[in-house]
Amino acid sequence: HEVIYSSHGQKFGVLQVEFNGGQDGDLFVFNVARQPIISEITTDRISTLEYQFWVETEHIDSLVWDMGDGTLYVTNVVDHIYAEEGVYELKLTVFTPCGIREQTLEINTLPSSISDEEIQVLSVSPNPTNGFVEVSWPQDFETQRIFVYDSQARIVHQLQINDGKIEKLIDLSTLVSGSYTLTLESSHGETLTAKLIKL
16 A cells, blocks of 8 residues: 655554454554655865765765775765775765665776876865855966856856956855856856855
């Protein structure tokens, strides 16, 4: 028998059984939990061995990150530096009232043609943030405008840059908590992007 409830919380039910000569019943109590919400893992490679991972969740009990090198974390946002180059299997386990959810990623920190300088072309700090972030970019990238997009690709903040500087302090305190994309647009139409978490 399947029942769809319109609200969560404690519920009561009655089980009745009919048999030859009569019937019997019993009262039982159960809990209807909220549907857990778990986003896909987002990854930001800071340098060859340094990464930031985060996931957005609602209505869960707890979570555990296994970085594949023996290190564990229990927060939604993780900053991790691997001790040595290699291939690691990252595993995220989320415990919810409806069961266990798991996600895995392969993290390859082996040398490649991408240098640390190329990886770090756009810097956003602090990230995650409660309000202000400092954004800096390469000297040869002539930033003209800065956009902040929400998860629905809507522009929620924008700035015009005319002073020729390579850094800018941005106030994002009015934004709601969540994941955003910060995009820099140059005078030549080039773009740089970075993920941003607002706490």
